Amino acid sequence: MTGVRPRRRALLIGCGSFVDPGLAQLRSPRCDVEELRRVLGKVGYGEVPVELDCTARQAQRAVEGFLLQARVDDALNTVYFSTHGLQDRQGKLYFAFSDTEKQYLSATAVAAEWVRDRILDSRSKATLVLVDCCFSGGFISGMQARSAGAEVDVDVLVRDVPQGSGVAVLTASGEREVSFEDINSVDVRPSYFTEAVVAGIGTGAADLNHDGRITVDELYEYVYHHVVSGPSPQRPRKLGMGEGSLVIAETAMVSVPAVPTGSPSPRTAAPVLHARGVLGYAAFDGQWIVIGKDGIGSVLKGELRLHVSELAGVAFKPATSWHYGYLQVIPKGTQPLPTRQFGPNAGRPPIEDAASVSFARAANHDMLQIREAIEAAIGGPHGGFRTPPRRRSAWAGLGRALFWMLGVLAVLAEVVVVAVTVTDNWDDHSTGTAVVGNLLSGIAVLLVGRVLYVNHRR
Numbered sequence: 001m002t003g004v005r006p007r008r009r010a011l012l013i014g015c016g017s018f019v020d021p022g023l024a025q026l027r028s029p030r031c032d033v034e035e036l037r038r039v040l041g042k043v044g045y046g047e048v049p050v051e052l053d054c055t056a057r058q059a060q061r062a063v064e065g066f067l068l069q070a071r072v073d074d075a076l077n078t079v080y081f082s083t084h085g086l087q088d089r090q091g092k093l094y095f096a097f098s099d100t101e102k103q104y105l106s107a108t109a110v111a112a113e114w115v116r117d118r119i120l121d122s123r124s125k126a127t128l129v130l131v132d133c134c135f136s137g138g139f140i141s142g143m144q145a146r147s148a149g150a151e152v153d154v155d156v157l158v159r160d161v162p163q164g165s166g167v168a169v170l171t172a173s174g175e176r177e178v179s180f181e182d183i184n185s186v187d188v189r190p191s192y193f194t195e196a197v198v199a200g201i202g203t204g205a206a207d208l209n210h211d212g213r214i215t216v217d218e219l220y221e222y223v224y225h226h227v228v229s230g231p232s233p234q235r236p237r238k239l240g241m242g243e244g245s246l247v248i249a250e251t252a253m254v255s256v257p258a259v260p261t262g263s264p265s266p267r268t269a270a271p272v273l274h275a276r277g278v279l280g281y282a283a284f285d286g287q288w289i290v291i292g293k294d295g296i297g298s299v300l301k302g303e304l305r306l307h308v309s310e311l312a313g314v315a316f317k318p319a320t321s322w323h324y325g326y327l328q329v330i331p332k333g334t335q336p337l338p339t340r341q342f343g344p345n346a347g348r349p350p351i352e353d354a355a356s357v358s359f360a361r362a363a364n365h366d367m368l369q370i371r372e373a374i375e376a377a378i379g380g381p382h383g384g385f386r387t388p389p390r391r392r393s394a395w396a397g398l399g400r401a402l403f404w405m406l407g408v409l410a411v412l413a414e415v416v417v418v419a420v421t422v423t424d425n426w427d428d429h430s431t432g433t434a435v436v437g438n439l440l441s442g443i444a445v446l447l448v449g450r451v452l453y454v455n456h457r458r
Contacts, residue, residue, distance in 0.1 A: 006075030008249070009047040010040050011066040014082040015097045017053045022102045029082040032132060032194040036080060039202040043249035055379050056097040056110050063110070063118055070124035076246055077124040079115070082194065085133030095133065115395050119167060122307035126166040126246050128216055132193050133172065168216045168246055169221065169239040170197075192305070193236060204251040206375055216246040273373055275366035277359035278349065282327050284370050286377060291357050304354045306331060308377040315370045319361040328356035329374070 014029030030052055037048050051062045063079060070077045086105055094100075094109035094267040101108045119127050170191035190198065197219065200206030206214045206222035207369045216445035220238040227234055283290045289311070290306045312332045319325030326348040328334045337353040339345050359367050 003034045005044060005071070006072070006247070008045050008076045008078075009066070009070070009074065010036075010078040011049055011051075011078065012037055012080045012082075013051045013054070013059055013082075013095075015059075016052050016083070017098055017100055018084075018096065018139060020101050023084055023096055023100065026083070028191050028194075029132075032082040033080075034192045035190050035198045036194060039198050040078075043201060053098050055099040056108055057099075059097050059110050060114070063115060067118050067127075068126060070122045070127075072123050072125055074124055074126060076128060076248060077122075078128045078130065078248075079119075080130040080132070082132040082191065085131070120202065124166075127168070128246060128248070129167070130197065131171045132191050143383070154453045157383050166246060169237075170220055171214070171237045171239070173236065175232040192227055192234060193387065198221040199226065201249055206248075207251045212251050214248045214251060216248060219248055266453035273366070273370045275359065275363050275370055277327075277357040277363060277367070278324055280357040282357050282367065282376075284371050284373050286373070287375055289374060291327075291329065291355055293354070293357075304329075308374065313378070314365070314371055314374050315356075317348065318364050318368070319359055321361060323359040324360060325332060325364065325367065326356050326358045328353070328373060339394065376381075398452070 012033045014033040016026035016029040018025060032086075033050055037050055040048050049062065049066065051059060054062070066079070067077065081095050083102075086094045086096050086100070086109060088094065088104065088105050094105045095112065095115075096109050099108055105111075110270050115129070119129075140209040165375060170192065200219055201214060204214070206219045208218045208221060216238075220236065225282060226235050227236055269376035276283065279293065281290075281292045283292070287308060289306050289308065292373050306329060310331050311329055312334075313330045315326070315328040315330060317325045324347075327337075328336055328349055336355065337349045340350060351358070
């Protein structure tokens with residue numbers, strides 16, 4: 001006797017084109033939607049309507065119509081958003097669409113609270129909301145933040161939802177995290193979060209206990225480890241209740257590729273190298289390089305994620321005791337931003353350069369490992385500033401001793417001058433001349449000793 005196939009439905013909404021100049025255009029939402037639609041059809045979803053680059057009104061109509069058609073016996077109703085996540089002054093979450101105006105969110109965007117209310121009004125007893133938006137960040141050159149706020153309350157999607165309602169929410173990142181898409185790459189890729197969702201469902205790998213079903217709990221665990229084991233600093237979140245009872249797909253519908261015995265897991269195939277820099281970081285997992293920016297205030301935040309196939313080379317300069325070093329990746333077909341010649345950032349690219357990160361001397365070893373790993377992945381060094389591994393010079397000890405000796409002599413000489421001026425009653429003019437002259441000479445000898453010490457350590 002053949003059982004009836006469970007009814008699963010999904011509404012996929014993506015928007016990457018916006019009229020408001022304050023909202024950056026996005027490339028990945030269309031790819032996100034297309035890839036997710038393909039894999040859901042593969043695992044037996046009979047109804048997968050799509051809305052791309054629609055207005056807020058069209059998105060509302062699609063959401064309300066989709067949920068009004070839900071039935072009590074549906075196995076799962078999924079609503080997916082891939083767009084900007086915005087907040088108003090009270091921190092309320094809104095989803096942006098083509099006609100959204102940042103100054104008039106309540107009138108031109110779709111409130112997450114409104115989506116929650118539509119879920120509660122529906123007859124669905126099993127609802128999953130996938131939110132591929134991040135909720136904080138600014139803009140830096142060559143990259144675009146998929147948000148425009150500082151902190152958003154995404155928990156509103158499940159707030160006041162009665163126990164046993166069967167509502168779960170998976171989000172691409174935490175409330176204070178940022179995620180960016182690269183606008184310089186030739187190929188348009190799904191976001192890191194959606195890529196993990198597609199891989200977990202499409203290959204059956206998210207069926208972690210091998211019982212033939214992929215639950216929301218299992219999908220979340222798979223996506224979380226897939227994301228955090230890579231170079232991205234994002235941390236997906238799970239909200240709601242009844243997650244374990246919500247089944248996304250049966251793996252019997254999926255052709256799972258055989259894995260040879262002893263083959264490494266994709267998550268652990270290559271260790272992730274990570275190094276902290278000045279207001280940023282660099283990470284490399286053997287395939288993807290991430291340059292992240294911690295930001296200053298609300299600007300210069302985010303990450304640049306590039307595959308090794310997109311790189312022409314890497315520039316590197318080690319840090320010294322007095323100067324920061326830098327690591328700079330060079331995408332194919334682009335000219336790297338030049339290093340500054342003057343000012344506090346002299347000798348390194350400007351802080352606005354999305355493809356580089358500055359670092360202090362303590363990070364030399366870790367940054368050097370990342371550079372060498374990138375060069376090995378792209379087939380050897382290509383361009384950039386190369387320096388041989390630094391060896392401790394025999395002159396370093398002499399330079400260090402000279403530095404401290406001159407410093408002590410300068411202090412003693414100053415003490416002597418002050419003592420003479422007090423005991424011999426020099427006039428004010430002679431005293432001032434002696435003190436200033438000795439201070440200048442002391443500073444000069446200190447600088448000479450320091451330069452000798454630093455140069456011999458380089």
